[in-house]
Amino acid sequence: MPARTLATLLADPGAALLLNRNAWTGVLAAARAEQLIGTLAMRLDGLALPQRVAAVLGDARATALEGRRQALWEAEMARRALAGVVEPVILLKGTAFAAAGLDAGQGRSIGDLDILVPRQRLSQAEAALIDAGWMWVKPDPYDDAYYRKWMHELPPLIHPERDRMIDVHHTILPLTARMKPDAARLIARAVPLGGGLAVLSPADMVVHAAIHLFGDGDLSGGLRNLWDIDRLLREFAEGDEAFWPTLWAFAADHEAQRVVARALRLAHVLFATPVPEMWTRAGAADAWYLQRLLARDGWGRETRPATRLAFYVRSHWLRMPPAMLARHLWIKWRMNRDGRPPPQQEGQ
Amino acid sequence: MRYVLGVRIGPVTFRIGSDWQGPIAQLRTLYRDYPRDDGVPDFSVRLTPRRPWRRWIRPAVMIEGDFVIPDAAPLPLDQGVLAAEMGMNLQMALGQRRFLLLHAAAVERNGRAIVLTGESGAGKSTLAALLQTRGWRLMADEFVLLDPASGLVHPFPRPVSLKNSAIDVVAEELTGAHWGPLMRDTPKGAIRHLVPAADALAAAERPARPVLLLFPRFGLPADQRGVGAGEAFVRLTQASTNYVVLGERGFTALTRFVGDVTRVAIDYPDADAAAAMIEKLW
Amino acid sequence: MNATRYRAPPASDLSMVLLDELVAIFHRASGITHLVASPVPELLTALAGRWMTLDDIEQEFELIDGDRASLVSIMDGLGVAGLIERA
Numbered sequence: 209m210p211a212r213t214l215a216t217l218l219a220d221p222g223a224a225l226l227l228n229r230n231a232w233t234g235v236l237a238a239a240r241a242e243q244l245i246g247t248l249a250m251r252l253d254g255l256a257l258p259q260r261v262a263a264v265l266g267d268a269r270a271t272a273l274e275g276r277r278q279a280l281w282e283a284e285m286a287r288r289a290l291a292g293v294v295e296p297v298i299l300l301k302g303t304a305f306a307a308a309g310l311d312a313g314q315g316r317s318i319g320d321l322d323i324l325v326p327r328q329r330l331s332q333a334e335a336a337l338i339d340a341g342w343m344w345v346k347p348d349p350y351d352d353a354y355y356r357k358w359m360h361e362l363p364p365l366i367h368p369e370r371d372r373m374i375d376v377h378h379t380i381l382p383l384t385a386r387m388k389p390d391a392a393r394l395i396a397r398a399v400p401l402g403g404g405l406a407v408l409s410p411a412d413m414v415v416h417a418a419i420h421l422f423g424d425g426d427l428s429g430g431l432r433n434l435w436d437i438d439r440l441l442r443e444f445a446e447g448d449e450a451f452w453p454t455l456w457a458f459a460a461d462h463e464a465q466r467v468v469a470r471a472l473r474l475a476h477v478l479f480a481t482p483v484p485e486m487w488t489r490a491g492a493a494d495a496w497y498l499q500r501l502l503a504r505d506g507w508g509r510e511t512r513p514a515t516r517l518a519f520y521v522r523s524h525w526l527r528m529p530p531a532m533l534a535r536h537l538w539i540k541w542r543m544n545r546d547g548r549p550p551p552q553q554e555g556q
Numbered sequence: 557m558r559y560v561l562g563v564r565i566g567p568v569t570f571r572i573g574s575d576w577q578g579p580i581a582q583l584r585t586l587y588r589d590y591p592r593d594d595g596v597p598d599f600s601v602r603l604t605p606r607r608p609w610r611r612w613i614r615p616a617v618m619i620e621g622d623f624v625i626p627d628a629a630p631l632p633l634d635q636g637v638l639a640a641e642m643g644m645n646l647q648m649a650l651g652q653r654r655f656l657l658l659h660a661a662a663v664e665r666n667g668r669a670i671v672l673t674g675e676s677g678a679g680k681s682t683l684a685a686l687l688q689t690r691g692w693r694l695m696a697d698e699f700v701l702l703d704p705a706s707g708l709v710h711p712f713p714r715p716v717s718l719k720n721s722a723i724d725v726v727a728e729e730l731t732g733a734h735w736g737p738l739m740r741d742t743p744k745g746a747i748r749h750l751v752p753a754a755d756a757l758a759a760a761e762r763p764a765r766p767v768l769l770l771f772p773r774f775g776l777p778a779d780q781r782g783v784g785a786g787e788a789f790v791r792l793t794q795a796s797t798n799y800v801v802l803g804e805r806g807f808t809a810l811t812r813f814v815g816d817v818t819r820v821a822i823d824y825p826d827a828d829a830a831a832a833m834i835e836k837l838w
Numbered sequence: 839m840n841a842t843r844y845r846a847p848p849a850s851d852l853s854m855v856l857l858d859e860l861v862a863i864f865h866r867a868s869g870i871t872h873l874v875a876s877p878v879p880e881l882l883t884a885l886a887g888r889w890m891t892l893d894d895i896e897q898e899f900e901l902i903d904g905d906r907a908s909l910v911s912i913m914d915g916l917g918v919a920g921l922i923e924r925a
Contacts, residue, residue: 232596233571240622260569260596267653274803274869281868285920341918369918370870507557507573507602508622786860790873800869804853807864807871811855 210234211431211502214244218435219479221251232261234506241508242431243317246272250315272315279303279318282372286321287404289340293332296406298324298398300377300416304407305436308399312439316432320364320373324408326395327378334362334376342367342374380416381423389419389462397458410444410451411458418471419464428510430501437471438479445482452484474498557602564593566711566760567654567701570647571597572640575604575611579636586637586715586736586749589757599623599651601643606630619643623650635739638747641717648699648712649797655701655710656802656809659795662700662709662766663692669709669764670838671700671817672772673795679774682722685750686827687834689729694756695764704802704809707816708763713756715749723748729827768838769817772830776823780833783819841892844913846885846922854879868920881912885922 213235216223227235239245249265249272257265279302287297300322305313325333342365344352352363361377379391394416397409408416417440421433445451459468474497475481476488503511557573559580564570570593574580602620605611616630617639623646631639648657660673661684670692672680681697688694694713701710715736718726723738723746736749751757769788783791792810793799799806820837824830846852853864861879863872877899884890884898892909916922 229596233600236596237600237622258596260598263654264596264598267651270653270803270805271801274801277803277867277869281870281920284867288920288923370868507600509602509604509620784859785857786862786873789857789860789862793871799871803869804864804866807853807855807862811857811862814857815855 209502210238210506211242211504214238214242214248214504215431215435215478215502217248218244218251219438221255224252224255224257229258230506232258236261236264237506237508238504241504241510243429244432244435246275246315246317247432247435248315269315272317275318276306276313276316278370278372279306279321282321282367282370282374283307283323283405284403285340285367285370286323286337286374289342290325290333290336291404293336294325294329296398296400296404298395298406298408300324300380300408301420304413305439307401307405308407310439311443312436314439316436320375322375322377324377324380324391324394324398327391330362330376330378334365337365337374337376341369345373380419387419387423387463387467389415389464393458393461409458410440411455412462414440414444414455414471415459415462415464415468418459418468419462421471422467423464427497427500434471434475434478434501438475438481441472441475441481441483470494470497474501557604561587562593562595562597563587564591564760565714566696568599568648568652568712569593569595569597570599570601570644572601572643573603574636574640576615576617576633576636578633579603579617579640582637582737583640586734586751589734589751589754590760599644599647601640601647603636603639603643619646621647623647625650629743631742635742637736637749638739638742641715641749644714645698652699652701652798653802655703656806657796657798658700658702658792659698659797660700661697662695662711662764663687664695664709664711664759664764665692667764668767668838669695670768670770670834671709671766672770673700673792674771674773678772679722680772681716681718682726683772683774683824683827683830685716685718685726686729687831688753688756690827690831693759694752697752702766702809702813703763704805706763707765707809707812709766710763711756711760713752713760715751717747718750719747720745726750766813766817768834769814769819770834770837771819771821773821773823775825777825778829778833779823780837781821783821785814785819788814788819843889843891843925844885844895844917844922845887845889845925846882846916848887849883852882852886863921865921870920872919872921878912878916881916882921889925 213231239248245268249268252265283299283303290297299307302316302318303321305316306318345364345366360379360381361375364373364375366373380389381387394408394412397412398406399409400406414437417433417437421430459465469487470491472483472487473491473494476483505511557575559574559577561572561580561583572583600622603617604620606616606618610616615633617633617636618630619628619639619642621643658673660671661680662669662671663684672684674680684694684697695711696713697716698714699712701712703710734751738748740746771783789810822833847867851866855862861874863874913922917924
């Protein structure tokens with residue numbers, strides 16, 4: 209099972225020395241599909257690997273370094289654009305890991321730039337970004353209205369010259385979701401990095417990663433998000449006894465205890481993440497989640513499409529009350545039938 | 557996947573998997589003279605039905621792989637070879653990191669290479685194929701691989717994709733060449749793949765020093781003009797799918813390349829005229 | 839209010855290669871390649887790692903002849919390109 213082998217290699221790079229040729233082919237395909245190839249390359253750097261495996265991973269490492277450079281530059285350009293409007297700029301997800309020099313950022317593929325701004329500054333931030341050359345991506349008025357009314361972020365903006373997107377969040381889940389993250393606390397507890405940038409506090413960062421993993425999207429790309437959580441937990445808990453109680457208290461602030469607990473349990477099972485004992489026992493649905501997280505074959509294809517559909521519906525269920533879900537899916541369905549593109553899913 | 561072909565083309569290895577036997581059988585024939593490769597591949601390509609039952613009912617081939625673009629249009633099953641070729645191009649365009657890719661053709665003699673670039677339809681594939689009968693080894697038709705470390709051009713002797721009238725023009729001159737199946741109704745008209753000559757395949761891993769960069773345009777009276785290094789640089793960044801992702805390696809490789817080669821735009825009415833101009837320039 | 843100041847990246851952050859009449863610049867912080875003509879390379883060299891006002895720049899570049907509008911438009915363009923920072 210290539211995805212399971214991938215998880216093993218990430219947690220225990222030494223196991224790479226035991227892999228045969230067929231296993232490598234499958235692991236590399238699964239790692240590419242899960243956007244974990246750069247991470248794997250960094251983890252296995254320096255090991256005596258078969259020459260062709262080393263070549264593929266060497267390319268992945270170079271790619272990850274370029275991606276990191278571009279992501280950090282995008283953060284710097286956002287900082288310049290927002291100077292005087294939002295200071296410091298709070299980075300989220302991959303860019304935050306890279307900017308803060310965290311293990312979770314090592315080799316990680318980074319997509320759009322995600323930033324968090326206070327809700328009352330949202331329109332000013334939007335105006336400042338547009339003034340600095342960003343543009344709306346979405347031409348569709350329904351989508352635009354939907355985003356503005358219900359989502360936790362502005363409709364995505366793109367900088368056409370650099371071809372990079374920015375997601376400006378004012379909280380970390382849609383307003384319709386059942387969990388209620390406390391954006392004001394996230395912002396108040398953010399940690400400045402210097403240079404006009406900041407990241408969430410360690411415990412909030414883990415809570416956000418857990419919410420992102422389970423509460424946002426259909427769990428595709430979930431293996432990478434769970435790996436983020438493993439890295440964050442190891443790095444933050446090391447030598448800080450107060451970390452676990454703080455994490456639990458912050459999870460409560462955001463009504464996110466369930467997803468945080470599940471993330472901890474799954475990380476422990478899959479990556480042997482050291483967690484307090486109460487999270488080492490499997491929960492009811494954990495096996496189902498694991499199956500979904502590891503659903504990749506040796507060609508990088510998703511397996512178990514039925515599970516995938518269930519997760520897609522479920523992720524909308526989590527984010528919206530049922531009547532609104534029906535309306536949303538119906539409009540999406542109509543748009544598909546009319547041959548127009550459906551609204552884009554959120555970036556991973 | 558049910559049917560698999562592993563093949564090496566110059567310095568790059570591919571694994572092509574298919575849910576149907578047909579495309580793989582055709583590929584085996586097309587790639588008859590290329591080395592088979594069952595090691596860990598650089599890239600995987602998958603030819604799959606859009607839905608499981610579409611394997612049998614109105615079968616349409618989806619092009620997938622390690623690197624994909626959303627909304628790639630499927631092709632009918634009898635164009636499976638084209639789907640595989642497009643899939644391999646896609647892997648190179650999006651995934652290649654060892655070499656700077658130039659959308660160009662290249663030919664070689666005495667260890668020195670000529671790179672021919674230009675917009676699609678400028679005739680560079682046809683010209684590169686025909687130069688084979690005029691004393692040149694074909695190195696590449698679609699992607700020229702520039703090694704950032706050495707500055708050398710590496711061969712990537714894929715089958716040459718020829719379209720419409722070019723198919724007959726080349727077939728007339730290259731008698732005895734090995735061809736893929738003729739596909740009449742592709743989105744780009746008729747397409748047929750020409751396997752490069754034996755010397756091209758035998759030297760598929762022998763690089764060459766680039767000396768001349770040509771911007772050919774077919775169908776015009778013979779003419780030529782020098783091209784500035786700055787203009788050549790810009791045109792090649794636009795003709796490269798991985799210039800940006802290579803970062804400074806790409807910058808260094810490309811500035812060095814345009815500085816080192818002679819750069820000429822040529823207009824030519826036919827292959828003989830082009831060959832004569834090239835003999836003088838190089 | 840103080841006059842706007844401009845700053846370019848330190849010289850070590852730019853790789854410049856002369857290509858006939860143009861200069862190709864690789865900006866290491868962004869990974870972006872710029873193709874520019876005079877006086878941009880000269881301006882970037884003068885501003886490398888140090889803050890200058892438009893008056894400072896004009897003083898150092900007599901060749902610009904005090905054409906403030908064109909200098910401002912060059913600086914704006916460089917700002918959008920990320921090659922200079924303003925404060």
